[in-house]
Amino acid sequence: MGQKTKLQKTIIFFLVFLMLCGVFVPTQTGSMVYAKEVEGDVITEARVTNGEGVPFKPGEKIGAWQPFRVYAKFKLPDNIVKEGDTTTMTLPVGFNTSAPSTFQIKDADGKVIANATLYNEKPGRIVLTYTKYVQEHSGVQGEFYFNVSVNAETQTGSGKIPVTLTVNGKVIPAGEVDYNPPHFTNTQFSKAGWMTGDKTEGKYDIRINQDNVVLVKAKFEDTIQSENVSFIQDSLEIWNGKWENHGSYVVLGGKKDVTQEFKDAGKIKFDGKKLTIDIGDYPESNEKRGFQILYKVKLGYEPVAGEEIKNTAKLTYGEDNYSQESTYKIKDAGGTGEGYVYKIQILKTGKDNTPLAGAKFDVIRVRNNQTVGTITTDSNGSGEIGNLLKDEYKLVETEAPKGYQRLKEPIEVKVSDFGDNKIALKTIENKPEEKVEVSVEKKWVGPAKDSVLVELKKVGSNDVLQEYELKASDNWKHTFTNLPKYENDGTEIKYEVVEKTVPNGYEVSVSGSMENGFIITNKNVEKVDVSVEKRWVGAVGNSVTVQLKKVGDETVLQEKELNAAGNWKHTFKDLDKYAPDGSLIEYRVVEKTVPNGYTVSYGVDSIGTCIIKNTQNKIEVKVTKKWEGITENYPTIKLQLLKNGQKEGAPVELTNGTTTHIWTNLNKTDENGIDYVYTVKEVGENGNNIQLDGNWYKVTYGGDQQTGLTVTNKKLKPWTPMIPPTRDIKVTKLWVNSNGNPIVPPTNKIIVELYKDGKATGKTLELSESNNWSGVFKKLEVANGLGSTDYYKYTVKEVGETAGSIKFDGKWFNVSYTGNMKDGFTITNQKERPWTPMEPPTREVKVTKLWVNSNESPIIPPTNKIIVELYKDGKATGRTLELSASNNWSGVFKNLDVANGLGSTDYYRYTVKEIGENGNTILFDGKLYKVVYGGNMRDGFTITNEKEDPQTPPTPTPNNPTPKEPTPKNPEKPNNSITPEKKVPDTPNNKPKVNINKTIPKTGDITNISLYIGLMLAAGTLLALIEYRSKKQSK
Structure with a gap:
């Protein structure tokens, strides 16, 4: 299809334009409404009043932004004004419209004639927009009012300023106001409030520190006083700057919004109807120390004109305190609200319309649930409250006339109840009170007293209404009569009966109810103690358990374990003396389980202590002495009775050939009922041989203990005496000064140890002034066995002497040894002149025990203790430590020599070994544990016992090795040896570690390496092929 011509395009555009015009431009058919400004003299006259609708008094002035009213009368021409038509009134320059920004003009039936809107512009305008009412009525006329204020910023004049309304070009005078321009002086604290365009919202402006003084711990608090009014928290604004006074107005110069900053610092707190702002410190270095705080409040109801909204603000800083109350009134327009001029009157009557005095009512405004005052009726039954708004109220009776019931429901006062005289009258009737009775009965648990006083009270009150003395003569009962059933507020009264004074030794409880009567029970709460003592006749057991019971009742009340630590005594304390039925309780104490081998008996001693006596079963054991090889001149012998291998009592002596003896009153069993085994041993017998009279x-x-024991002595032929020779060695102590002269000893005793062939024997002598510093080691073996020529060489050493020196009381003495075994040894301590101390250095070695399983997790130790032996340079020292749970499996070897003598560099190397460990394993409770040593002398050693998984273990040495086994030659070199401290220094990267010697499991997967390589090669080949085809196609 060919291109369109320019003419065709023009025609198409024109047709589209016509179509659009048909859509958007209405035709003049149907009933269209044409809104227009009503012409003519619609506003007939105007006048001004103060904000309350009262004409200005002579000399009365207004300030800037202070609302006043403009009243205007209007009259509409008939059959001309249509719905939507308007009348516009323009204010002179320098005046602003004030809230509310909208209102309605209504007729007497409440039908809306026009809706008014106020435009706070320059100049301000008031526009009336008429409703359909004006088309349906004729002779429409009336009066309305709105609020206006002087704008201090645009009003250039002062004094008397005319107020006019300009309508359809015609100026209508309304009067004049006497304007007093503001002259601001700085204030430290000011607050202003006003109603916004929404009557349910108010706005406040707080100005702080216009003198810009230094603020210290400044705090602002604001509390809303009116009911059902709350803060609009999101409306809060806090500005900081420096106040500038320009005479007729002040501004906050250089102001900055710090609201969010205060929120983030937690300085703002809303708590119900209270707002707190912690302003803090603003020193002289901070030039801007002024604040402006703005916020809005929300009314939870629709207020009426003339109502006041109140709150109180406080400012504190340093020693200064400021407080200011703020009130703003609800403004209205379009009506003639007259404010707080209404009254409520009541007439209180009883039966037959009798006037009732003393009735009290709270007057509560329904709109905001605020109590506005109270009404109290006089002797005529009348009462009233004034200064009310014309609104709905409810009257809540808080106190009824005496003898009458309080009203349970409030009395409603509606707006329609207010007559032309602005008074709402209510006649209110009360009914007489109902009466009730309350009975009480007294019961006793324990001995009854002569009488008690009971008191009647209201529940929750301590006021005593009545009092009565209960006695046995009236069966401990009484009834309180003629009691009011209701409180003055109409709530039912709850009564209670209490005992005035509870007798000593009793506690009181109250049961029952008002309807069924109360029962006051006095229970004797006297307490008694029951003491028990355990006595043994025979062997004393470890412990017994005794039980406290009541006589005739097998119920166990308490149990207690008696033992020697508690002297086998106990007292059960604070036991009830009387049973619930009032009877006296008798207690008894019995033994829970009588030990085997004992009989039990019970009794009471003179002071009332229960005695439990356990008597052990007794037996007799007879012994007969027999002689072989002699028939006369029998030697005197001594026989020792043994109980389970231990000496029992003193030996008995048989003289002049006495052949028998009987031991009587012997315990047959131990406390567990196991029979004792009695045997006999001849005193002096050694290896079944004894020497008597040469x-x-x-x-x-x-024999045995049942049939009798026998001891037979058979005389042997004379032979070479088998008594190895012995010797005595005397030791004497001398104390001299540096010149060899005797001195007063610096100590009251010393200890001398005996050495045999250079090795310590453990035998010691204590030398002191009491034995003239001399003693004798007696009966020392001469040689190694009978007939041996391997004679022992004995020497002595003063305990505490090191390298020939010893220290007493901070002073050093030289120690020298002289003499021989035959003549005795002399130890001379010669006082040295003061010199550098020769005390060799010592060290401590710590040992810690760890118990782990094969996963290195802690386990419960299989034994309650272990023994660790200290080794020095690979040799056992004989010094041991016992490690157990009581010392947290840790101990310290203390005061160990560092080296071989003072100044020596031949330092000792200490190691440790767990006794019972063999080949780095040890057996506990049938289970094998691996023993691993770690650590060093400086940081301490760690012995780790790792529980091995069940397997066939090597044969370890048990944890209780035979003492006769030789000490291992190299215990310091177990399979997991400890690195010598002097060879490998401790560093952060080379710390001693416990070698658990475990194989690390393989966690990687190496079986698919070939598969990964194959996949990578395949991927590379594929990429190369794609690249080749791409290049080929591009050619």
Whole structure:
């Protein structure tokens, strides 16, 4: 198809234009409404009043922004004005419209004639927009009012300024106002409030520190006083700057919005009807120290004209305090609200319209639930409250006339109840009170007293209404009569009866109810103690458990374990003396389980303590002495009775050939009921041989404790004495000064240890002034066995002496040894002149025990203790530590020599070994544990016992090795040896570690490496092929 010509395009555009015009331009058919400004003298006259609708008094002035009223009368021509037509009134320059910004003009029936809108422009305008009412009525006329204020910024005049309304070009005078321009002086704290265009919202402006003084701990608080009014929290604005006074107005210069900054710092707190702002410190270095705070409040109801909204604001800083109350009134327009000029009157009557005095009512405004005042009736039954708004109220009776019931429901007062005289009258009737009775009965648990006083009260009150003395003569009962059933507020009264004074030794409880009567029970709460003592006749057991019961009742009340630590005594305290039925309780104490081998008996001693006696079963054991090889001149012997291998009592002596003895009153069993085994041993017998009066006898034992024991001495032929030779060695202590002269010893005693062939024997002598500093080691073996020529060499050493020196009381003494075994040894301590101390350095070595499983997780130890032995340079020192849960499995070897003598560099190397460990394993409770050593002398050693998984273990040494086994030659070199401290220093990267010697499991997957390589090669080949085809196609 060919291109369109220019003419065709023009025609198409024109046709589209016509179509659009047909759509958007209406035709002049149907009933279209034409809105227009009503011409002519619609506003006939105008006048001004103050904000309350009262004409200005002579000399009365207004200030800037202070609302006043403009009243205007209007009259509309008939059959001309249509719905939507308007009348516009223009204010002179320098005047603003004030809230509310809208209102309605209504007729007497409440039908809307016109809707008014106020435009706060320059100049301000008031526009009336008529409703359909004006088309349906004729002779429409009336009066309305609106609020106006002087704009201080645009009003250039002062004094008397005319107020006019300009309508359809015609100026209508309304009068004049006496304007007093503002002359601002700085104030430290000011607050203003006003109603916004929405009557349910108010706005406040707070100005702080116009003198720009230094603020210290400044705080602002604002509390809303009116009911059902709350803060609009999001409306809060806080501005900071420096106030500038320009005479007729002030501004906050250089102001900055710091609202969010205060919120983030937590300085703003809304708490119900209270707002707190913590302004804080603003020192002299901060030039801007002024604040302006703006916020809005919301009314939870629709207020009426003339109503006041109140709140109180406070400012504190340093020692200064400011407080200001603020009130703004609800403004209205279009009506003639007259404010707080209404009254409510009541007439209170009883039966037969009798006037009732003393009735009290709270007067509550329904709109905001605020109590506006109270009404109290006089002797004529009348009462009233004034200064009310014309609104709905409710009257809540808080106190009824005496003898009458309080009203349960409030009395409603509606707007229509107010007559032309602005008074709402209510006649209110009360009914007489109902009466009730309350009975009480007294019961006793324990001995009854002569009488008690009971008091009648209201529940929740301490006021005593009545009092009565209950006695046995009236069966401990009484009834309180003629009691009011209701409170003055109409709520039912709840009564209670209490005991005035509870007798000593009793506690009181109250049961029952008003309807069924109260029962006051006095329970005797006297307490008693029951003491018990355990006595043993025979062997004393470990512990017993005793039970407290009542006589005739097997119920166990309490249990207690008696033992020696508690002297086998206990007292059950604070036990009830009387049963619930008032009877006296008798207690008894019994033994829970009588130990085996004992009989039990019960009794009471003179002071009332329960005695539990356990008597052990007794037996007799007879012994007979037999002699072989002699028939006369029998030697005197001593026989020792043994109980379970331990000595029982003192030996008995048999003289002049006495052949028998009987031990009586012997315990048959232990506390667990296991029989004791009694045997006998001849005193002096050694290896079944004994020497009596120079002759040797063979000693044999026979019989048993049931049939009798026998001891037979058979005389042996004379032979070479078998007593190895012994010797005594004397030791003497001398104290001298540096010149060899005797001195007063610096200590009251010393200890001397005996050495045999250079090795310590453990035998010691204590030398002191009491034994003239001299003693004797007695009966020392001469040689290694009978007939041996391997004679022992004995020497002595003063305990505490090191390298020939010893220190007493901070002073050093030289120690020298002289003498021999035959003549005795002399130890001389010679006082040295003061010199550099020769005390060799010592060290401590800490040992810690760890218990883990094969996963290195802590486990419960299989034993309650272990023994660790200290080794020095690979040799056992004989020093041990016991590690257990009580010392947290840790201990310290203390005061260990660092080196071989003072100044020596031959430092000792200490190691440790767990006793019972063999080949780095040890057996506990049938289970094998791996033993691993870690650490060093400086940081301490750690012995880790790792529980091994079940397997066939090597044969370890048990944890209780035989003492006769030789000490391992190299215990410091277990399979997991400890690195010597002096060879490998501790560094952060080279710390001693416990070698658990475990194989690390393989966590990687190496079985698919070939598959990965194949896939990578295939991917590379594919990429190369694609590249080749791409290049080929491009050619």
